[in-house]
Amino acid sequence: MKISIERAILLKAVSQAQSVVERRNTIPILANVLIEAEDAQISFRATDLDVEVVDRAPAMVERAGATTVSAVMLHEIIRKLPDGALVELVDDPRSGRLQVSAGRSNFSLATLPKEDFPVMASSEYSSNFSALAKDLRRLFDKSKFAISTEETRYYLNGVYMHVAEGENGRVLRCVATDGHRLARIDAPLPAGAENMPGVIVPRKTVGELKKLLEDDEMQIAVSVSETKVRFATPDISLTSKVIDGTFPDYTRVIPTQNTKRLEVDASEFARAVDRVATVSSERSRAVKLSLEEDKLTLSVNAPDSGAAEEELIVAYGDERLEIGFNAKYLLEIASQVDRENAVFLFNASGDPTLMREGNDTSAVYVVMPMRV
Structure with a gap:
């Protein structure tokens, strides 16, 4: 693999991916980001086995290929490079190293085999629809403060996204509660979401989702199954397992x-x-x-x-x-x-x-x- 890419574009892509990586890992490969280069595009994939993010960016691909490297280390290096720098990434399979160079700066990073990287199994999604970023952001931003941090009540450790009856018809609704306070937020029901199964989106996923929803008018593709939820823009996709539990009947409180x-x-x-x-x-x-x-x-x-x-x-x-x-x-x-x-x-x-x-x-x- 040999590619050249602008530092600002690379930093944005790497920072999104590395934020999913857990700092303390017992499995070394989970500390790495999978880099794949092909057809004038580079992608960065990171996972903690519950959440997976893939960020794609345009790049000058001289030689296609794939490798994995420490996500935090790569992010720190890119962050400290000067603005406007052109960064070159060269993977040398023989030495097991990834060469990162920009101007007079050169780094040689240890890699792990791409075959060892766990890719989240693709799910058959029962519901697929699109929603405006600003609508989704409002749903999650206004409800997330009430998410419980009590691990014993794990089914409250996320936001319950489901279809409900509002005052003027059916709505897409997000609810969160910790037993002391509750937030219930409604948005217009997007076309195609009518038969969506209700899912509890974990706290970490809600936090990561914010980065996808920065552009108000961006259409976000949402896919939902009984076990997974996926949010995607043309450049980024965030896939997450949902909490396996039953959210309590919040209407009673x-x-x-x-x-x-x-x-x-x-x-x-x-x-x-x-x-x-x-x-x-x-x-x-x-x-x-x-x-x-x-x-x-x-x-x-x-x-x-x-x-x-x-x-x-x-x-x-x-x-x-x-x-x-x-x-x-x-x-x-x-x-x-x-x-x-x-x-x-x-x-x-x-x-x-x-x-x-x-x-x-x-x-x-x-x-x-x-x-x-």
Whole structure:
């Protein structure tokens, strides 16, 4: 294999691939990236056996071939080369080395046989459709904060992507919850997705997916089966196993009888929560909301460190209410609001609270209260 490629193009392709590689590996080949060059194109494939990413880039291919080399090492070398450099990659099968050169810089990297590299078996996908990058990004970005990190409840360690009944017909829906807060986000149902099986997309895959969804108007090809999900652009494809488990019936925890309505400027609310929470003990981070007509008082009382209080002018016309929340949860939910105002719907101080953006019900959040 002998190819020449621009440093910026190479860096983008390698950085996408190497981010999938686990830093601590008991299987040496999994620390490597598979490089394949053919027909004026080079591809970089990396996997941790659960997630596989393939990134393709245009290159001047003088001699086709394939090899594997340390993903992190190659990325670090390319990253440190000067902007605008033309990088040459030459694989010498006899010495088992990959020569990387740019200008006066030369590197010789150890390789492993390409035959040892595990390629994820291609799956028969039962559902194939296309969706706009901005729609998919909204679905995952707004829900991922609620993914559980508790390994024992593994079926909550991802985002549940499925087809559901919305207020105005069927929608593509993403849901995540950790038992303390829940996010439910809807998007228009793409053509071809009607019979898609519901799948739990793992946390790591959701994180990697963000890099595919940078261009708002890009059409993303989505393929789903009972065991795998695949997202692809013309240059990058991300394939992942899905979590083998049953996502709980989230509809039971979304309150429908909450009638006490608070409307507040979302960014002003988030800043006020952040300020008063400064004095709270890090463990509980409890903030009390005291509501009366058109006034919200946020307060924290931490006997070991101090107390704080702040008043906000809000739209509220129901009976007095005092309710406590984990400050971190409130901040995370408030930060999801793209519009100016956040609407909170309460029932009683011990019941789950609903939050949405104005009258928009395509993004709904639930947060459990705590005693203060």
